[in-house]
Amino acid sequence: MSYRLSTRSRARLQGVHPALVAVVEAAILITPVDFMVTEGLRSPARQAALVRAGASRTLNSRHLTGHAVDVAALVEGRVRWDWPLYGRIAEAFRAAAAARGTPIVWGGDWPTLRDGPHFELDRKAFA
Numbered sequence: 032m033s034y035r036l037s038t039r040s041r042a043r044l045q046g047v048h049p050a051l052v053a054v055v056e057a058a059i060l061i062t063p064v065d066f067m068v069t070e071g072l073r074s075p076a077r078q079a080a081l082v083r084a085g086a087s088r089t090l091n092s093r094h095l096t097g098h099a100v101d102v103a104a105l106v107e108g109r110v111r112w113d114w115p116l117y118g119r120i121a122e123a124f125r126a127a128a129a130a131r132g133t134p135i136v137w138g139g140d141w142p143t144l145r146d147g148p149h150f151e152l153d154r155k156a157f158a
């Protein structure tokens with residue numbers, strides 16, 4: 032079966048770069064693990080609050096420009112943070128991005144402070 036984005040997830044894609052929205056919309060159709068979009072475009076004030084809280088390390092986040100989204104895995108409609116679920120979602124994102132020729136970066140591939148829920152457009156292609 033294939034999943035679909037909820038109304039709330041779609042609302043959270045407002046202001047996100049169309050190339051990344053297209054990847055999210057394609058990924059939901061092929062992912063073996065359902066997901067919701069938890070955050071897309073972020074205000075500077077919210078970014079500063081996240082840094083203060085220790086949830087983010089940078090004031091130069093890709094979320095500020097609409098080049099990043101965060102997702103949460105859903106199992107039977109409930110959010111799960113189990114790491115393996117995010118690898119499976121990332122595979123769907125990778126396939127969806129490759130099919131569109133849209134280079135993306137998964138936060139789960141970062142060498143330090145891996146960020147499994149985070150996907151962004153590659154800075155090399157999308158400044």
Ligand SMILES: [Zn+2]
Nearest residue numbers: 099100101149
């Ligand atoms: Zn993020």
